[in-house]
Amino acid sequence: MKLKANLISGRTADQGAHLEAKTHKGYFDACAYCELNSADLERLGVSEGESLKVTTDFGEVVVFAKANDGNPDGLAFIPMGPWANAVTNPDTHGCGMPGLKGVPAEIEATEGKPLDMKSLMKQYRED
Amino acid sequence: MPVIKDAVCSLCGSLCDDITVTVEDNKITKIENACILGHSKFVGMFEHDRIETPMIRKDGELVPVSYEEAIGAAAKILVNSRRTLSYGWCSTSCEAISKAIQLAEETGSLIDSTANVCHGPSALAAQEKGAPGASLGVIKNRADVIVFWGCNPVHAHPRHMSRYSSFSKGLFSTKGRKGRKMVVIDVRKTDTAKLADRYVEIEQGSDLLLITALRSAVNGHEDVIPQTVAGVSKEEVLELAETLKNAQFSCVFFGMGVTQSRSKYKNGDGVSSLISDLNQHSKAVMIGMRGHYNVTGFGQVATWETGFPMAIDFARGFPYYNPGETGANDVLVREEADAAIISAADAGAHFPQKAVRHLAKIPVIQIDPYANPTTELADVVIPAAVVGIEAEGTAYRMDAIPLRMKKLIDTEFKTDEQIAKDLIAKVRELKGGA
Numbered sequence: 306m307k308l309k310a311n312l313i314s315g316r317t318a319d320q321g322a323h324l325e326a327k328t329h330k331g332y333f334d335a336c337a338y339c340e341l342n343s344a345d346l347e348r349l350g351v352s353e354g355e356s357l358k359v360t361t362d363f364g365e366v367v368v369f370a371k372a373n374d375g376n377p378d379g380l381a382f383i384p385m386g387p388w389a390n391a392v393t394n395p396d397t398h399g400c401g402m403p404g405l406k407g408v409p410a411e412i413e414a415t416e417g418k419p420l421d422m423k424s425l426m427k428q429y430r431e432d
Numbered sequence: 433m434p435v436i437k438d439a440v441c442s443l444c445g446s447l448c449d450d451i452t453v454t455v456e457d458n459k460i461t462k463i464e465n466a467c468i469l470g471h472s473k474f475v476g477m478f479e480h481d482r483i484e485t486p487m488i489r490k491d492g493e494l495v496p497v498s499y500e501e502a503i504g505a506a507a508k509i510l511v512n513s514r515r516t517l518s519y520g521w522c523s524t525s526c527e528a529i530s531k532a533i534q535l536a537e538e539t540g541s542l543i544d545s546t547a548n549v550c551h552g553p554s555a556l557a558a559q560e561k562g563a564p565g566a567s568l569g570v571i572k573n574r575a576d577v578i579v580f581w582g583c584n585p586v587h588a589h590p591r592h593m594s595r596y597s598s599f600s601k602g603l604f605s606t607k608g609r610k611g612r613k614m615v616v617i618d619v620r621k622t623d624t625a626k627l628a629d630r631y632v633e634i635e636q637g638s639d640l641l642l643i644t645a646l647r648s649a650v651n652g653h654e655d656v657i658p659q660t661v662a663g664v665s666k667e668e669v670l671e672l673a674e675t676l677k678n679a680q681f682s683c684v685f686f687g688m689g690v691t692q693s694r695s696k697y698k699n700g701d702g703v704s705s706l707i708s709d710l711n712q713h714s715k716a717v718m719i720g721m722r723g724h725y726n727v728t729g730f731g732q733v734a735t736w737e738t739g740f741p742m743a744i745d746f747a748r749g750f751p752y753y754n755p756g757e758t759g760a761n762d763v764l765v766r767e768e769a770d771a772a773i774i775s776a777a778d779a780g781a782h783f784p785q786k787a788v789r790h791l792a793k794i795p796v797i798q799i800d801p802y803a804n805p806t807t808e809l810a811d812v813v814i815p816a817a818v819v820g821i822e823a824e825g826t827a828y829r830m831d832a833i834p835l836r837m838k839k840l841i842d843t844e845f846k847t848d849e850q851i852a853k854d855l856i857a858k859v860r861e862l863k864g865g866a
Contacts, residue, residue: 311636313619315688316588316723321444322472327781327804328481364785375621380636382620387781387788387805395786398696401552401743401759403784406692407637426780426808429792 310381313406314389336386337419340373358415366391367417440837441470442820445722445830467590483815506797507858513771516541520777522724524848525825529733531852542745544760545730553691557700566717573602577679582689583721586623637694638662643702649673677713687721722830729828773797780805817845
């Protein structure tokens with residue numbers, strides 16, 4: 306089962322508290338997850354803490370699942386950071402700003418685990 | 433033990449200037465008044481992953497070198513580059529920003545701030561339509577209607593509502609929260625939305641539709657508004673328009689929901705037009721919720737030194753500005769930059785993958801107090817003092833009010849300003865005089 310979702314990224318207090326501590330596990334915990342509402346998580350058959358694969362036209366990333374019932378159906382939120390930006394839209398539509406909110410995404414359950422920050426960045430250096 | 437009062441918190445654009453810190457043996461041992469973000473900032477030097485020494489990447493690994501060697505290697509990269517991107521300079525002082533602009537001019541670089549992935553579109557909107565603003569003190573003393581549009585201060589600016597907006601008490605707002613109407617417009621029920629008197633949930637990416645409908649209502653053209661706009665009923669649009677029209681003083685605080693969503697700068701342009709319309713009926717202003725504590729300062733310094741607030745290209749020998757062409761992300765995604773210097777910001781974490789992949793291919797110089805994703809891509813790493821804690825300097829709050837940051841403890845690390853000065857000197861030496 307794949308969920309068609311609209312992905313936004315943004316700030317959270319935990320992400321902000323680790324802005325200058327990004328090598329810590331606290332940053333990984335604060336940013337490597339995707340929030341959907343409980344009904345969407347149920348549709349995917351995924352519980353909080355299990356893994357989700359988020360795929361867009363611009364990349365794919367594995368993150369933990371988290372429930373947030375403030376989200377309407379089909380709205381996915383990943384805190385700003387390297388995990389969210391693995392799948393955001395680089396096109397700036399001629400005004401300088403990339404598409405960091407409103408990215409069409411497909412979300413599914415996966416057995417994979419999220420990469421830690423250094424492993425994620427290492428991929429870019431080695432590819 | 434020295435207790436320092438009214439220290440300025442150099443984390444977010446709220447720039448709270450009422451922090452009390454206790455210093456013992458050159459360590460901060462007690463912090464009062466700071467929020468979760470500020471607290472983390474003040475303990476950073478002792479608990480976070482400090483870059484302890486300058487480093488240069490050799491055989492794939494970063495190895496310690498002297499400041500002199502790192503500055504030399506960085507200057508060599510800058511001199512050999514034909515298209516350098518200088519990015520960031522927002523978690524630092526205006527004094528450092530001024531030197532960074534001089535370095536960009538000296539090296540014919542393109543220099544851009546974190547506004548590129550934040551309030552850059554708001555700067556474009558201000559250029560199109562203006563941005564009628566006020567100081568946060570005026571909001572605190574006068575505003576009876578506060579709108580948070582596409583922003584979540586509970587998380588991003590935790591003390592904003594108690595110091596400047598919803599919960600604060602001022603000269604003509606003695607009742608505090610009870611005397612203010614708080615409206616939140618967002619695409620999901622955030623923790624800020626939970627505190628609102630009115631929460632308006634819109635379809636993601638449809639901000640401009642709602643702004644246009646509100647303008648129609650404010651200007652007396654109800655008939656053109658469809659039954660549902662942006663997922664919001666016409667009735668709710670009309671009620672919201674009435675609230676804004678009948679306010680004595682309203683402020684629209686807006687965030688990334690407005691600048692990063694579809695229509696981008698046209699959303700800010702629309703907000704500005706709405707504010708202009710509202711001023712036919714009452715008093716209304718708009719303020720962007722700025723993220724990095726001195727991103728506003730970058731805009732100020734860059735504007736008085738070059739005429740432009742961001743995305744300034746010195747390749748022609750004079751400042752040229754065309755965001756969308758000269759923005760940091762555009763120049764990376766086009767794979768045009770052949771070297772980058774990134775300071776007091778983290779492109780590695782906050783740029784889309786395609787831009788980060790290009791950074792990974794080119795020589796990158798990083799200047800920062802702490803290791804972060806950019807460090808993983810960097811070829812030369814130059815550690816810096818933490819401005820606002822280990823170095824003094826000026827920063828501009830989100831409402832463009834300059835505040836002087838204090839030095840609280842001593843450090844051996846060089847300041848961003850000194851590093852930029854050293855780089856300018858070394859570049860001039862390598863270029864053979866001037």
